[in-house]
Amino acid sequence: MIRNPGLIALASLALILVSGCKGGSSGSTFPSEEQQATNDLRNVVAGESLSGDPAAGRSLPDISDPLAQLGMKLFFSRGLGGDLDSSCVTCHHPALGGGDGMSLSIGVGSMDPELLGPGRHHSNAAPGFDGGPTVPRNAPTTFNVALWDRALFHDGRVESLGATPGSNGDDGQGIRTPDTAFGVADAEAGPNLASAQARFPVTSGEEMRGFTYAAGETNAVLRQFLEERIGDYGGGIGELVINDWLFEFQQAFGQPAGAPEDLITFENIVLAIAEYERSQTFVETPWKRFVQGDDSAIGLDAKKGALLFFRSIEDGGADCASCHTGDFFTDEEFHVVAVPQIGRGKGNGPEGNDDFGRMRETGDVDDLYAFRTPTLLNVEVTGPFGHSGAYTTLEGIVRHHLDPVATVAEYDFDQLDPSIQAFDMMTNTMLALDQLQANRDAGRPSLQDVDLSDEQVEQLIEFLRSLTDPCVKDRDCLSRWIPNAGTTNPDAVRLNAYDRYGHPF
Ligand code: HEC
Ligand code: HEC
Missing domain, CATH: 1.10.760 (Cytochrome Bc1 Complex; Chain D, domain 2)
Structure with a gap:
């Protein structure tokens, strides 16, 4: 918690007030500063109709579910990268907040494919090199992706046409993707926004496809190449030197005799990846505990920050x-x-x-x-x-x-x-x-x-910190979402990430 002398002074004043009330014989009910902030915030929470639980009413997979487990292995596999050097986790590692910790991502052609986060650079010998990151936008977190109901991506180009609250796009009204015109449902989007989105990173040259792989081919043909590679059938036979994916898909989909052509389709690949992502629900925050009744779940600064956050500018807040x-x-x-x-x-x-x-x-x-x-x-x-x-x-x-x-x-x-x-x-x-x-x-x-003092800016930030689920800062807690030595590695091209100092994530 960040403190400055002014706050300490205020806090001691509050203490004096509290003890003053307790010891005083006046019978005054003048509330402490903390009590006042708590009362005000309770009114705000009621006014905003908050429940504290953004996941309420949704049926979400658990990371231990077989499909989510398969999805995790696919998410970490470079087998879905055209040139076998980039995977989803390249830019969305759980230990990096579900992103990559960089302003702009670097996918394919990096100097070291397994070095993630700051220090990752595009190789000047790789195609597409132009000196800087090749990806034009910041990688958002995959955490809580199951809680979006309308749109994914910064520009919302994967979009639920129904946008039904609580649906994650799974409301039968269709999902528009970059494969269809604005407002038109993509018949291949799969059940939810996460499955619809997962069809696209593999098509992006700078993220996963590479600048030369399947050059000139449509998204549909590219995805066919990849499903045949993972499934070891058709034109993809032998592309992965080690390939145990069939057994993994048979187990996860509960079809022990399923044929590769039926089981290892792009549709099923993104279904599994989406279940892995949708299992990353991290909402157990101090703020949730406060909203649900625990007055002491967040401190005084965070309470003042919350009041600024929710109040309109006319009411002295930041709106x-x-x-x-x-x-x-x-x-x-x-x-x-x-x-x-x-x-x-x-x-x-x-x-x-x-x-x-x-x-x-x-x-x-x-x-x-x-x-x-x-x-x-x-x-x-x-x-x-x-x-x-x-x-x-x-x-x-x-x-x-x-x-x-x-x-x-x-x-x-x-x-x-x-x-x-x-x-x-x-x-x-x-x-x-x-x-x-x-x-x-x-x-x-x-x-x-909005005109705020430095102290108020600190309070806002303190409030934002109360929106952190402790699990996302705890490597042990996150380990369920990260393969370990005991997790099967079906194609032996899993991305084993480490940071610029060589420490594994
Ligand atoms: C090279 C980095 C990179 C790789 C690899 C990558 N992503 Fe992303 N991801 C991004 C960036 C950048 C965006 C935002 C793009 C935009 O909004 O235009 C994004 C957006 C997303 C989103 C949307 C999140 C939101 O809040 O809207 C999801 C979900 C996601 N990626 C999942 C995946 C999956 C699944 C894979 C693998 C199939 C993958 N990503 C591979 C960089 C990457
Ligand atoms: C008019 C709508 C609007 C208001 C009001 C607003 N924000 Fe934002 N905020 C956004 C948008 C849009 C973005 C994303 C901008 C972008 O992607 O370039 C954003 C981004 C952010 C981010 C970065 C999150 C991330 O993952 O990148 C933070 C933190 C944030 N806002 C906090 C605040 C705080 C604190 C206030 C009040 C002082 C506030 N916002 C008021 C619309 C708003």
Whole structure:
């Protein structure tokens, strides 16, 4: 907990008040500062109709389920990477907050495929090398992916057309993906948003496919190559020197005599991966305990931070909950926040290094530079922050929200890996700031500037830290989601991750 002399002074004052009440003969019921904050916060929680449990009412897999176990092995296998060098876990490791701890990811062609997190660099001998990270956006966490009901990806290009609360897209109304036009359901999306999403990393050159593998082939053909490789049938026979996947699929799907062509389909591959991801539900936070009645689950600073978070600006708050709504801390809508645009971008703008965000999908100019509101659960471990990962600290991203123009003007480039392309950051980000101002001028609900003291910023951050499930900071607790020496390794190309100091994750 961060303390400063002012807070200590306040805390002692509160103590004096408390003891004053107890010992006093006046019979005063003047509440302590802590009691006051608790009472105020209880009113706020009631007003927001929070339950504290964003997973309530959902049926979610357990990591011990056979399908989730199979999914874990696939998630960690480089067998799904075109050139056998990149896997899902390359950018979504449980010990790295379900992401990769980097502003912008590096998938294929890295100097060392098993070195994850800071220190990972693209090899200058590999295809696609341009000096910086080849992936244009920050890798969001896979934690709690089962709690999204509307959209995955920063621009929502995997989107449930029904968006039924509690459904994770599994409501029979279809899921749109990049394989279909905006608003049109993808018949192959599978049951939920996680299965629909998992069809795409393998198609992305810089994430998993490689710059030359199956060049020129459609997504459908590419996926066929991969299912045949994993299944050891058709054109994929012998591609994996060791291949025990059939036994694994037979066990997990409960079909001991199933044929590879029937069992090892891309549909089943993503089904298993999705169950693994959907088992990563980490919601046992101090905040949940507070909401469910334990007054002492969070400290006074976090309580004051929560009040700032939920209260409107007119009420002296910072109005964060107008977008970071509800128990999952997101409205699943798209807003312009103008986080600095760094990296190679999505091919937009005159230099091709800008990212138009949601407008890329809807074609609607009102969506220019809008990105999906992220959840804030476990945000303490899911940095760097924003769609581009431009802020590496919670303080940075929080201060940005409070005054984007001033914060961008003072942006500290030293927080970035020096290889990250940031030459046009100011030009591109100014355009996003202009869009934010235009939205404000047009009276559209927008991020507003908020004037907070340094102490209040600390309190907000302390509140955000109360949204961490302790499991995500505990390697022993996370070990159920990470293969160990005793876990079967069906193709012997599992990614055994370690950090830049050589320590295994
Ligand atoms: C090279 C890094 C990389 C690899 C490898 C990778 N991802 Fe990602 N992942 C990302 C990035 C970057 C995004 C965000 C992209 C965007 O929004 O445009 C993302 C987004 C996601 C999301 C959406 C999360 C959300 O909150 O919207 C999920 C789920 C996910 N990836 C799962 C997977 C799975 C499953 C695999 C393997 C099949 C995989 N990823 C492989 C980098 C990677
Ligand atoms: C107008 C809607 C809106 C409001 C109000 C808002 N946010 Fe955000 N917030 C967003 C969006 C959108 C993003 C993602 C921006 C991006 O991807 O570039 C974001 C990102 C964040 C992140 C980074 C999360 C991550 O995983 O990258 C944090 C932390 C955050 N907001 C905290 C706050 C706090 C604290 C407040 C109140 C001071 C607040 N937000 C108010 C919409 C909002």
